[in-house]
Amino acid sequence: MKRALLLAKRECWAAFDSPVAYLVLAALPVLTATFFFLLGNFFAEGSADMRAFFALLPVVFVLIAPAITMRMWSEERRSGTEELLFSYPFRVRELVLGKFLGAWALLALALVATAWTPLTVAWLGDVDPGPMVGGYFGALLLGAACLSAGLFLSALTQNQIVAWLLGVLLLAILNLPALLAPMLAVSPGWSQLLLAFDMNERFSAMSRGVVSFGDLSYFVGLTVMFLCLNGLVLERRRWR
Amino acid sequence: MMSTDSVAQHAAESDGQSASRDSVVEVCNLHKSFADVHALRGVSFDIPSGAVVGFLGPNGAGKTTAIKILTGYLAADHGCAKICGHDVETQPMQAKALVGYLPENNPLYLDMRVEQYLSFAWQAQCQQNAESKSQAIDRVVCATGLQSVYRRNIAACSKGFRQRVGLAQALLHDPPLLVLDEPTNGLDPLQVVEIRELIRNLGKSKTVILTTHVLPEVEALADRVVLIHQGKKVADGSLQQLAQAGDGAQARVVVAGTKDELVQLLNDVGCEVVQALNAPLGSVKNCGAIVRLPGSGGSKALAAISAAVAQSNLSLLELNSQTGTLETLFKDLQTGAVSA
Secondary structure, three states, X not given: OHHHXXXXXXXXXXXXXXXXXXXXXXXXXXXXXXXHHHHOOHHHHOOOOOHHHHHHHHHHXXXXXXXXXXXXXXXXXXXXXXXXXXXXXXXXXXXXXXXXXXXXXXXXXXXXXXXXXXXXXXXXXXXXXXXXXXXXXXXXXXXXXHHHHHHHHHOXXXXXXXXXXXXXXXXXXXXXXXXXXXXXXXXXXXXXHHHHOOHHHHHHHHHOOOOOHHHHHHHHXXXXXXXXXHHXXXXXHHOX | OHHHHHHHHXXXXXXXXXXXXXXXXEEEEEEEEXXXXXXXXXXXXXXXXXXXXXXXXXXXXXXXXXXXXXOOOOOOOEEEEEEOOEEOOOOHHHHHOOEEEEOOOOOOOOOOEHHHHHXXXXXXXXXXXXXXXXXXXXXXHHHHOOHHHOOOEHHHOOHHHHHHHHHHHHHOOOOOEEEEEOOOOOOOHHHHHHHHHHHHHHOOOOEEEEEOOOHXXXXXXXXXXXXXXXXEEEEEEEHHHHHHHHHOOEEEEEEEOOHHHHHHHHXXXXXXXXXXXXXXXXXXXXXXXXXXXXXXXXXXXXXHHHHHHHHOOOEEEEEEEEOOOHHHHHHHHHXXXXXX
């Protein structure tokens, strides 16, 4: 764990050395606040309700999470530092976990930067703390799943742009089942199955303040699955 | 061909040797393929403690693949590699902790300052801290002469200093084995001299594997050379052994007389003419030849030529033994004179 944290620290440092960290830290609060206050119905409804704010996060994460992770493996591979990293006494799981924790810390910082939106809402009216806490907790879990998927895809290519595009595509697909269910599902059973895999649906339940074991398992399971796939890709590359 | 037999025989003998107890590196029957390319075909060698070994071969010979397996970046299809008795595949953490590695092209985190990078590399590599981080960093900064760029961003350092940073990170945990892949690649002549001096000093206390195309560098630094070609080891021995084996013992003979007489005389004493020399020493009345000496060469063969010339109508003007070089062995490899 100590080595994973060492790598996480280096990743944070590298992110702040490039425009990525600053873009993420600026984009997440600005995009969410703009859509929530200016383009949404917040002032028209006159209700201190944060659901519309959290409803934006899965869409914003589709763009932002792959931007955080796109360079993490692809740049190591392109520059050759991956070889050096593998010559150090790191276990593959420490390398993957270190990269993931670095990315997650950056996303968590960006989420902290969005706090001025709920604080403004709380200043204007009475906010129900349950959905807000549930929403931020869910956002961390949603972010973890998105980042682990992006990290896995970054390990597949040396090109950062390709990694970002693949990430956006995969996360968009994971957010689509709820939209596609009415068109594709031939029976209610199929519809339920498609909804069970929808990231957006899972997160929206949490943003209402309902944290179920199923939703928790979904996000943790997805995160662990992509981290394991990432490790397998790295291990497989040694045997290429 | 004498030289081929000699080199191959020596390589085979080394293959058969069991690993000595103080071997730092034991590589046994390594095989590695990439798609349809068979990069390594059963490479084996041992390196004892304290040796500076030049690991040579033409482009695509498989030397970098072998180095990558030894340092844990690639896994071998077959065979094993051990560092101080620790198998790099089954005991990777123990094995990697004993290696300091400078990869080809010296990849570095250019976004970090030298001090930050060395701090990161120390924390990544040091498992049992015999010395503190500051002590280790002070030691390598002094050894590699990085004082003047210590707080500078790596991206802003010259190529020579970057190479020193790469060497410094490899030395931080004071490993018994240093693996340096093309350490002077792309440096200017002054920087090459400085890095060679540094490697020479490191070789006094550590086992060093040096991969390079610059043969004079190997001749200047290495005690021993392992030559691989087309994925197989074709030579393994001291520089002296290989230089002799590479082109055999040769001599340059110049006489006053005709070419036919000289060739006849040389054939009579068992010499093979490698190259005829036209009008040597600036006179058309002279003729000469580079010859491969019979047997193991040496003064006996030279004396035989001298005596034969004295008994003939020819006048001996020059008779020099010529020491073979690694270049000639390398050329033999590329032209197929030494077969893998």
